[in-house]
Amino acid sequence: MATLQLGVVGEELIPQSTGYGVLIGLGIAFCAVILVALKIQKAYLAEDAGTSEMFMVANRTVGTGLTASAVFSSWMWINETVFAAAMCYRYGIAVPLWWATGLCFQIALMAALGVLAKIRVPYAHTSLEITKMRYGRVGHVVYIVLNITNNVFGCASMILTGSQLIFGISGMHFAAATVLIPLGVVLYTAVGGLKATFLTDYLHTAIALILIMYFTLSTLTHDAVGGLGGLYDKVAANAANNIVAGNYEGSVLTFKSKEAIIWALILKFGNLALVVMDTAFWQKSFATEVNATVPGYNLAALAIFGVPWGLGTVFGMTARALHNTPYWPTYPEPLTLAQVNAGLVMPYTVKALIGNQGIVAFLVLLFMALTSTISSSMIAVSSILSFDVYKTYINPKASDQKLVKVSHITVVFHGCFITGVALALNYGGANMTWIGYFRPILSCPGIIPLALTLLWSGQTRLAAILSPILGFFTGLGIWLGTSYSLYGQINMTTTGMGVPALYGSIASFFSPALYSVLISLYKPYKFDWRIFLRIELTEEAQLAKSSIPQPSSDTTSTASKETPADGERVIFPIAHDPVRGTSVQEKNPKIFFTESATVPLDEVQHPFDEPTLRKLYWWHRVAWAWFVVIVLVTFIAWPMPLYRDYIFTKSFFSGWVTVAIFWQFFAFAAVVVYPLYDGRHDIAKGAMGVWHAMRSYAGRRKEQ
Incomplete structure (x- = not known):
């Protein structure tokens, strides 16, 4: 037995040594793989992570397939795997579908915002650059705090949950697990940058989806389950022991579940914040090719749907069928609510049906889900600290090499920091359910103001700064006030109830929109979108200037003759960029750069040519149309007709789960197989380079 800090009592399903072996071994393996991949990229594909453009936004050359895989991997948190099963067990069959609908629309929204950012701010590195250009230093700092808080809290909560799960099934101390989970990620992310996370995200995705399909099919085909029909029969026969308050007739086989829909709504708000307020998703959109943002993100939005729906349904229902039988690891002890909230439903089911090898595979799946989240978080926070803090406020004249060095340091710093936050949450008594509600x-308060930064020219600086702050305190007050009003006290238990969290989430999300409009109307102002194009001009000028060799002492007199007077415009030499084609100056020789890079708006031209801009505007329309379709289908047309007095029949249940499993195979094709096809030319080029290098080496050895 292993007693968790939260009072959860977990069964030690595997030895501690196995847990240590999996965490350390996989961390080393991924470091080795990414180091080899980076060497191949640099040698044969002309991609060098030693530049800030490559480190932060992967040279903006990532194609559709790899984009879909990376977005899918970054969004495949433990929630979509382990906790979808736990909440399905707790509230019934409605949860996994609600969970799936709460994952895809945010990615579709991010596709629309991402392509709009390409149009209006074509060469931004982080979303915070946009806020600085529009709202100045105070607004910049406010959104830095909002982004880092969201990122750190989300990432630390994943580490917290993973450490509790590993402790609960292996007995490894959760402090050791908390340290080991991000360790390997820090190493390969610090070396490889964003492109490294794209590559490892692909590996994470491929391995995780194979394991998900293996778990799903192995569970259904086990003799104790007996296929889809057998699973339905066992759950139906065990109905008296599976009563869920708030469900129609207390059944776990009905879609009409009050608690499930409350959970789903809170999840939708939380997940929307985790995408829009996470710089990692903006960075991935900045890193994509012009034609890859919308199809890549929307392919991931469709693919992610199958993970919580299929896995959560199969494992949640199987646990309901077996939790009071001798197959269950804790039998004859019942499964407690604390164990469910800690996410132990899925590993217990795996242990019951697949055995120790299944638990080892589960740990691998857990590692994949955790590290994919952590790696994207590290790059995001690293970019904020290096680009938005260090370069903006500490060393504005930092060279490209200096910026990359600082990025490496901040990756390590962030890894240490989130480890500390995760430990604090652990010792403070938090669990994934409470965190999901908080x-x-x-x-949420920053979502609408940040989106309006790109969507509405009328949002003023004061509105953008105050509305998220007021929105947070509004949501916090309603959350705590409702908890006290309904339950008479404020503590971890009452604030972890669904209704107060739902009311608080609604207030946190919607109130900033009201505050923004009212404050903006106080002193109206219309923003000129052309100002955003100065981001590129500023960065090109600064990087070009930092790259100019300083004159030696014997050339001082010559240099002094060429030094312009204060206020005089001067052209800095700007290198040809293979991604952008030609530099801004080459396309528009009339543009000059001053010390402050203050270019008159009438002289600013968009870096994209007309055909590219027309294509982007077309993608923008497609993205918004697709977003509307996804919302209408997944929020209304699909789930709402099922929310009635109806218990799934055997045939309907079989069809329901069959489609969910089919979706897993579609996801595998979309984000594992298709990226290989999409990147076939680069793969072939890299493979040929390695082959020729090996032959050359073998030839030299033979001559010696």
Whole structure:
């Protein structure tokens, strides 16, 4: 037995040594793989992570397939795997579908915002650059705090949950697990940058989806389950022991579940914040090719749907069928609510049906889900600290090499920091359920003001700064006030109830929109979108200037003759960029750069040519149309007709789960197989380079 800090009592399903072996071994393996991949990229594909453009936004050359895989991997948190099963067990069959609908629309929204950012701010590195250009230093700092808080809290909560799960099934101390989970990620992310996370995200995705399909099919085909029909029969026969308050007739086989829909709504708000307020998703959109943002993100939005729906349904229902039988690891002890909230439903089911090898595979799946989240978080926070803090406020004249060095340091710093936050949450008694209820209140206030930064020219600086702050305190007050009003006290238990969290989330999300409009109307102002194009001009000028060799002492007199007077415009030499084609100056020789890079708006031209801009505007329309379709289908047309007095029949249940499993295979094709096809030319080029290098080496050895 292993007693968790939260009072959860977990069964030690595997030895501690196995847990240590999996965490350390996989961390070393991924470091080795990414180091080899980076060497191949640099040698044969002309991609060098030693530049800030490559480190932060992967040279903006990532194609559709790899984009879909990376977005899918970054969004495949433990929630979509382990906790979808736990909440399905707790509230019934409605949860996994609600969970799936709460994952895809945010990615579709991010596709629309991402392509709009390409149009209006074509060469931004982080979303915070946009806020600085529009709202100045105070607004910049406010959104830095909002972004880092959202990122750190979300990432630390994943580490917290993973450490509790590993402790609960292996007995490894959760402090050791908390340290080991991010360790390997820090190493390969610090070396490889964003492109490294794209590559490892692909590996994470491939391995995780194979394991998900293996778990799903192995569970259904086990003799104790007996296929889809057998699973339905066992759950139906065990109905008296599976009563869920708030469900139609207390059944776990009905879609009409009050608690499930409350959970789903809170999840939708929280997940929306985790995407829009996470710089990692903006960075991935900045890193994509012009034609890859919308199809890549929307392919991931469709693919992610199958993970919580299929896995959560199969494992949640199987646990309901077996939790009071001798197959269950804790039998004859019942499964407690604390164990469910800690996410132990899925590993217990795996242990019951697949055995120790299944638990080892589960740990691998857990590692994949955790590290994919952590790696994207590290790059995001690293970019904020290096680009938005260090370069903006500490060393504005930092060279490209200096910026990359600082990025490496901040990756390590962030790894240490989130480890400390995760430990603090652990010792403070938090669990994933409570965090899931609190996170929307903390993260939602910035969503609408940040989106309006790109969508509405009328949002003023004061509105953008005050509305998220007021929104947070509004949501916090309603959350705590409702908890006290309904339950008479404020503590971890009452604030972890669904209704207060839902009311607080709604207030946190919607109130900033009201505050923004009212404050903006106080002193109206219309923003000129052309100002955003100065981001590129500023960065090109600064990087060009920092790259100019300083004159030696014997050339001082010559240099002094060429030094312009204060206020005089001067052209800095700007290198040809293979991604952008030609530099801004080459396309528009009339543009000059001053010390402050203050270019008159009438002289600013968009870096994209007309055909590219027309294509982007077309993608923008497609993205918004697709977003509307996804919302209408997944919020209304699909789930709402099922929310009635109806218990799934055997045939309907079989069809329901069959489609969910089919979706897993579609996801595998979309984000594992298709990226290989999409990147076939680069793969072939890299493979040929390695082959020729090996032959050359073998030839030299033979001559010696």
